[in-house]
Amino acid sequence: MTIPDSTPSDFSHEFFGSLDPQALAHPDSIKWQHYGEGVIPMWIADMDFPVAPPILRALEDRLTRGLGYPLGRDDRLIADLQTKWASQGLTDVPADGIHFTPSVVPGLYAGVHGLTEPGDRVVTMTPIYHPFHLAINDLGREVAAAPLREGDTRWEIDWDALERAAEGARLLMLCHPHNPCGRVWDADELARLRELVLAHDLYVISDELHADLRFTDAPFEAFAADPRVRDRTLTVTGPCKAFNTAGLGIGVMVTHDPELLARVQRRVAGLGGHPSALSFTMWRVALEDGGPWLARTVEYLRGNRDFMTAFLRERLPWVRFTVPEATYLAWLDLREHPEAGRIQEFLLEEAKVAVHNGPTFAPGEQGAAYQGFIRVNFATSRAILTEALERMARALDTRQG
Numbered sequence: 001m002t003i004p005d006s007t008p009s010d011f012s013h014e015f016f017g018s019l020d021p022q023a024l025a026h027p028d029s030i031k032w033q034h035y036g037e038g039v040i041p042m043w044i045a046d047m048d049f050p051v052a053p054p055i056l057r058a059l060e061d062r063l064t065r066g067l068g069y070p071l072g073r074d075d076r077l078i079a080d081l082q083t084k085w086a087s088q089g090l091t092d093v094p095a096d097g098i099h100f101t102p103s104v105v106p107g108l109y110a111g112v113h114g115l116t117e118p119g120d121r122v123v124t125m126t127p128i129y130h131p132f133h134l135a136i137n138d139l140g141r142e143v144a145a146a147p148l149r150e151g152d153t154r155w156e157i158d159w160d161a162l163e164r165a166a167e168g169a170r171l172l173m174l175c176h177p178h179n180p181c182g183r184v185w186d187a188d189e190l191a192r193l194r195e196l197v198l199a200h201d202l203y204v205i206s207d208e209l210h211a212d213l214r215f216t217d218a219p220f221e222a223f224a225a226d227p228r229v230r231d232r233t234l235t236v237t238g239p240c241k242a243f244n245t246a247g248l249g250i251g252v253m254v255t256h257d258p259e260l261l262a263r264v265q266r267r268v269a270g271l272g273g274h275p276s277a278l279s280f281t282m283w284r285v286a287l288e289d290g291g292p293w294l295a296r297t298v299e300y301l302r303g304n305r306d307f308m309t310a311f312l313r314e315r316l317p318w319v320r321f322t323v324p325e326a327t328y329l330a331w332l333d334l335r336e337h338p339e340a341g342r343i344q345e346f347l348l349e350e351a352k353v354a355v356h357n358g359p360t361f362a363p364g365e366q367g368a369a370y371q372g373f374i375r376v377n378f379a380t381s382r383a384i385l386t387e388a389l390e391r392m393a394r395a396l397d398t399r400q401g
């Protein structure tokens with residue numbers, strides 16, 4: 001057996017290794033409640049890990065000061081974010097190019113609403129985090145999907161398909177790093193994407209929410225790092241993936257063009273809502289004091305990713321997948337299995353493991369292309385991950401015959 005030792009370092013084990021499924025299944029956890037008792041949930045994208053201690057302490061302190069309307073801006077948080085973005089190539093972000101949202105998805109919707117008109121074509125690369133195509137369709141725009149291509153070791157952009165999709169389109173919605181394929185678009189790909197955007201005169205929404213969960217050593221390069229595309233790009237991001245704070249929603253829309261931001265804001269106006277006072281505190285403390293927690297979390301997730309990779313190669317070698325460069329999500333191709341046509345239900349029934357179903361990640365009928373694929377969330381303890389993989393292997397092997 002070439003599967004690495006499943007016992008992580010002592011510290012990580014103390015921190016994340018002893019998660020108790022009973023405790024995780026608290027009544028307001030959609031992840032653990034949705035499929036009921038006995039099912040290991042590996043579908044929705046949050047982590048099973050507890051809140052970082054500095055965040056917990058800061059929230060307790062914040063609560064002692066009442067919960068009236070927040071200012072809606074936090075100058076220290078803005079300065080922290082400007083520093084962080086500058087390290088990703090987003091230098092000189094103006095303070096009036098920043099608008100906080102109750103979470104990231106409202107920023108996706110606001111961006112589509114503000115940058116396009118009903119009927120406009122909006123380009124995205126499938127498979128894709130489903131609120132991308134939901135936002136486009138819900139708002140009466142048209143999805144122009146360019147399917148990604150499976151390379152030998154990673155999912156890649158199909159440039160011909162992307163060129164065709166961009167023809168006559170108004171906006172490109174980019175997911176960087178990409179959910180569900182785990183790609184961090186590299187410098188060459190980003191450069192080519194920028195040329196395409198300029199050639200087709202497209203606006204861009206770049207969702208960079210997973211940027212802090214990278215397993216590569218290369219520094220993260222934001223799409224709008226190149227000044228030539230800054231004024232046409234709305235970057236959206238938030239703390240919820242890196243710090244596991246989705247239950248305390250906050251996100252941000254960022255652009256170098258305050259006029260563009262004002263246009264987007266006007267379109268959604270009061271519908272946009274505002275983030276909670278607690279979420280501002282949480283994000284600031286995450287940036288200022290959460291670094292060591294985040295580093296350990298990424299180390300633990302990298303261990304889970306490598307463990308899962310070795311397990312699949314050893315036990316289920318017919319499952320095709322590329323190793324994610326970022327995110328705690330794995331995109332697995334199980335189309336060779338006899339139950340591929342109902343693979344999500346099959347795993348739920350036979351393995352008692354809940355995963356996200358492939359067709360979710362493309363709009364409408366285009367989802368059929370991903371039947372037999374699943375997205376698996378591996379952000380849990382090594383013990384729970386091992387149990388889930390063992391259950392899946394047993395169920396899949398039986399039918400594989």
Ligand SMILES: Cc1ncc(COP(=O)(O)O)c(C=O)c1O
Nearest residue numbers: 045103104105129179209238240
């Ligand atoms: C790429 C991407 N954007 C946005 C979200 C959701 O962000 P939020 O919960 O802050 O709306 C997710 C969640 O999985 C995601 O993967």
